Amino acid sequence: MKSWVKYSMAIGAILVIIGLVWSVVAGNPVWSEFIDACNDGGCSLLGNRSRY
Amino acid sequence: MKNKFLLGILLALAIPLGVPLLIILLGIILGLAAGAFGLALALTIGVVALVIGILAVIFGLWITVIVTAFSIWVALLAIAISAPILAISLFAQGAVSFAAVLFGLGLLLVLVPLALEFCRVVVRFFRGSVHFSTEHIDDLARQHRARGARKHSSKSSSRESSATEATVKAKKKAGSK
Numbered sequence: 057m058k059s060w061v062k063y064s065m066a067i068g069a070i071l072v073i074i075g076l077v078w079s080v081v082a083g084n085p086v087w088s089e090f091i092d093a094c095n096d097g098g099c100s101l102l103g104n105r106s107r108y
Numbered sequence: 109m110k111n112k113f114l115l116g117i118l119l120a121l122a123i124p125l126g127v128p129l130l131i132i133l134l135g136i137i138l139g140l141a142a143g144a145f146g147l148a149l150a151l152t153i154g155v156v157a158l159v160i161g162i163l164a165v166i167f168g169l170w171i172t173v174i175v176t177a178f179s180i181w182v183a184l185l186a187i188a189i190s191a192p193i194l195a196i197s198l199f200a201q202g203a204v205s206f207a208a209v210l211f212g213l214g215l216l217l218v219l220v221p222l223a224l225e226f227c228r229v230v231v232r233f234f235r236g237s238v239h240f241s242t243e244h245i246d247d248l249a250r251q252h253r254a255r256g257a258r259k260h261s262s263k264s265s266s267r268e269s270s271a272t273e274a275t276v277k278a279k280k281k282a283g284s285k
Contacts (some may be wrong), residue, residue, distance in 0.1 A: 062222040068217025075211030086204075086211045088196070093203035 154183035168249070181226050188219030 079086045157179035164172035195212030198204040 061225055064217050064221045068214045068219075068221075071217060072209050073214075073215030075207045075214055077210075078210070079205065082207065084205065084206050086232035089196070089204045089208050093198045093201075097271065 153179050154187065157183060168246075177226075177230075181223055183224070184219050184223045188216050188223065191215045 075086060099107065157176045159178065161173060161176035164170075164176055171178045192209075192212035192215065195204060195209045199206065
């Protein structure tokens with residue numbers, strides 16, 4: 057495995073862990089944030105449906 | 109051998125047939141809208157491919173293993189690309205926190221090199237510089253079969269011994285009368 061692959065994966069893993077821990081500590085885990093945002097229409101390609 | 113080949117092709121077909129069905133189910137369960145389609149698609153392909161891959165390794169269906177590995181690779185790339193785009197666009201709308209952006213970027217940094225590494229290994233495999241050996245799995249299967257045969261023989265011998273004990277008891281009873 058090349059060194060940049062190792063470094064990238066290590067930095068990525070740290071970011072994933074920080075993101076997960078941060079969101080859980082803040083009381084709104086990443087997965088529920090995504091699901092809530094998509095339920096509100098935020099994931100729609102046509103924009104946020106709840107605005108209309 | 110022919111049955112295994114057919115089973116391999118059927119399992120490989122289960123990916124394109126099963127994925128749309130599961131996406132519809134996932135969409136209904138999570139209520140995902142169009143923008144999350146890529147992520148849902150990638151996650152579903154990944155999960156289905158992983159399950160089929162495990163089954164294929166257990167049954168030794170190597171065609172299915174190759175198809176599954178390719179599906180997992182596509183799913184990895186799709187997750188790596190769609191997760192940060194989705195996270196950043198949702199963050200811009202104020203729908204998710206910065207933690208979700210970090211999570212998405214982390215996924216990108218982990219999965220893209222992983223997908224590239226996988227691609228490199230496949231290329232080296234087809235060039236002939238890497239060989240995957242199935243000896244270990246074959247050994248495990250042989251050991252499992254041997255253990256099963258041993259259990260079966262011990263059960264039948266215990267059944268025989270109990271039968272002989274019963275006849276001896278019956279003879280003793282008859283003798284005492």
